Amino acid sequence: MCGIIGVLGSHQAAPIMVDALRRLEYRGYDSAGIATIHEGALDRRRAVGKLVNLSDLLVENPLAGRSGIGHTRWATHGAPNVANAHPHQSGSVAVVHNGIIENFRDLRKELGKNGVNFESDTDTETIAQLIARELKAGKAPVDAARDSIAQLEGAFALAILFDGEEDLLIAARRGSPLAVGHGDGEMYVGSDAIALAPLTDQITYLDEGDWCVLTRAGVEIFDVHNQPVTRITKQIKLDSARIEKAGHKHFMAKEIAEQPTVLANALAHYLNDDASIQLPDGLPDFSAVDRLIMVACGTAYYACQTAKYWFEQLAGLPVEIDVASEFRYREPPIGSSNVALFVSQSGETADTLAALRYCSGKASDILSVVNVPESSIARESSVALPIYAGVEVGVASTKAFTCQLAVLAILALRAAQQRGCLTDAEVAKHVDALRTVPGLVNLALGIEPSVERLANELAKARDILFLGRGAMFPLALEGALKLKEISYIHAEGYASGELKHGPIALVDEDVPVIVFAPTDPLFDKTVSNMQEVMARSGKVLLVTDATGAERAREGTWDTLVMPECDPVFAPIIYAIPAQMLAYYTALAKGTDVDQPRNLAKSVTVE
Numbered sequence: 001m002c003g004i005i006g007v008l009g010s011h012q013a014a015p016i017m018v019d020a021l022r023r024l025e026y027r028g029y030d031s032a033g034i035a036t037i038h039e040g041a042l043d044r045r046r047a048v049g050k051l052v053n054l055s056d057l058l059v060e061n062p063l064a065g066r067s068g069i070g071h072t073r074w075a076t077h078g079a080p081n082v083a084n085a086h087p088h089q090s091g092s093v094a095v096v097h098n099g100i101i102e103n104f105r106d107l108r109k110e111l112g113k114n115g116v117n118f119e120s121d122t123d124t125e126t127i128a129q130l131i132a133r134e135l136k137a138g139k140a141p142v143d144a145a146r147d148s149i150a151q152l153e154g155a156f157a158l159a160i161l162f163d164g165e166e167d168l169l170i171a172a173r174r175g176s177p178l179a180v181g182h183g184d185g186e187m188y189v190g191s192d193a194i195a196l197a198p199l200t201d202q203i204t205y206l207d208e209g210d211w212c213v214l215t216r217a218g219v220e221i222f223d224v225h226n227q228p229v230t231r232i233t234k235q236i237k238l239d240s241a242r243i244e245k246a247g248h249k250h251f252m253a254k255e256i257a258e259q260p261t262v263l264a265n266a267l268a269h270y271l272n273d274d275a276s277i278q279l280p281d282g283l284p285d286f287s288a289v290d291r292l293i294m295v296a297c298g299t300a301y302y303a304c305q306t307a308k309y310w311f312e313q314l315a316g317l318p319v320e321i322d323v324a325s326e327f328r329y330r331e332p333p334i335g336s337s338n339v340a341l342f343v344s345q346s347g348e349t350a351d352t353l354a355a356l357r358y359c360s361g362k363a364s365d366i367l368s369v370v371n372v373p374e375s376s377i378a379r380e381s382s383v384a385l386p387i388y389a390g391v392e393v394g395v396a397s398t399k400a401f402t403c404q405l406a407v408l409a410i411l412a413l414r415a416a417q418q419r420g421c422l423t424d425a426e427v428a429k430h431v432d433a434l435r436t437v438p439g440l441v442n443l444a445l446g447i448e449p450s451v452e453r454l455a456n457e458l459a460k461a462r463d464i465l466f467l468g469r470g471a472m473f474p475l476a477l478e479g480a481l482k483l484k485e486i487s488y489i490h491a492e493g494y495a496s497g498e499l500k501h502g503p504i505a506l507v508d509e510d511v512p513v514i515v516f517a518p519t520d521p522l523f524d525k526t527v528s529n530m531q532e533v534m535a536r537s538g539k540v541l542l543v544t545d546a547t548g549a550e551r552a553r554e555g556t557w558d559t560l561v562m563p564e565c566d567p568v569f570a571p572i573i574y575a576i577p578a579q580m581l582a583y584y585t586a587l588a589k590g591t592d593v594d595q596p597r598n599l600a601k602s603v604t605v606e
Ligand code: F6R
Pocket: 297, 298, 299, 300, 301, 343, 344, 345, 346, 347, 348, 349, 352, 395, 396, 397, 398, 481, 482, 485, 601, 602, 603
């Protein structure tokens, strides 16, 4: 939610910041803005909508200066208009912010009583006004910023610039991530290492509560008690080429196509040549675990729902799962023989992080499955398992989902082995099956022309239903989520057997029903549910393998034929049609696939 950038450079800052904001635009695109200092004076440009509007504005009305801050916004407080766009300025200070200042109403009231007039409806302007008040009281910029930050409650990553101070930038982090970048006589801050990738690979992540003073000579970091601290500077290897579309029309298309490669890469990190499993030290002995608690949001939650079948069926391990936003407030009892596992692509999702903190000190172990190894969730876990999907830019998660599934499957096999539910030989058989998944995903990508043709029809629908049974049920939910978030068509996922308990009333000839049904032990039952839909004029798209198509295609609207696969790992392979149907339907509708309306990639607010 919102991306921020700060630059103390030796070249013009505006183009550098616009370029960085382009890489941060996945965090929000309601408005964008930058402020710089030129010949001692602070100036800013702000534009509503996509970053391109800000670039156009800068062509007409350029902004000079080698020091600056920039922002791309996902609106929380106040409509997406110019007045609410960042940077917010009060007198000689400008601020960009990612997060929510929870006590902003009280602060605003208090400042209002002292005669401060607000220009915007945002919580962020309060920060600029607070600092301006401290400056007016005679404090130096660093003291004014420090004392103002101390008054803030809530979550924030901030970058602050001062009139007349071309070699000073103050940044702070509480709740929202912030990375400091070290250049050669230049310094940067950014919401993540991706923003800074072409500028530097030397990154220091601020810890919770840290704030820092940047000059071109370096950075001084202070902890929440204002004590100077040292934080590790790491070399972050981010291949900028992997942040480009590589010839694809959208990041989402590129990320769907990358799945055979990234899945093979993820598996290679956790599987040995002799079909044994190689996991990092520090994981619990699952034979002593009596419950696994899995928490996540959105697509990552559906990965947990799928993995629940694996942990229960393969490892006989009771699993409780919940969406993080509910889990954290229902105060579930957690025992010392429970393991808590958090799944997150970004590793920064606010609710998932809060749920993790709730479990810390209660569960025996805090595990995470993340794509960003330096993320807050990874750092606060006892063991973090990276999924090695590479940078995911498209707002709709694709390759991260399948890589999460691959890593969770391996963890379930380890648990099954330790709990005596599977012999080493049986585990090796499953490992061999898992190894075939990247190749099968590659074959599954071959359905693209059929999907494209079907999507032109699906794009005309107002509602679409997705059905699945067993581990295909979470995939039905994921298919519906993917479709609605990028095509804006209303879609629902249901367990096939649940349809007749109400939702079947929605079925008529105008509602396409997409059924995920590999030939597995539940196939005949799913097909019976599909027949119930067809008996009511439902327009069924059956997604199955050649055997399933042979047995059940009659009477369907159409069939997508998938490669034959081991039913245990079918959810990973059947994710491809779920993703592609959403992608091509969105293309047919002409929506903004990579940046769908109202959404942002990294949800760092509650
Ligand atoms: C949907 C999607 C979201 C995320 C969710 C959690 O395509 O991407 O539902 O899965 O916001 O994000 P992470 O995995 O970063 O915690």
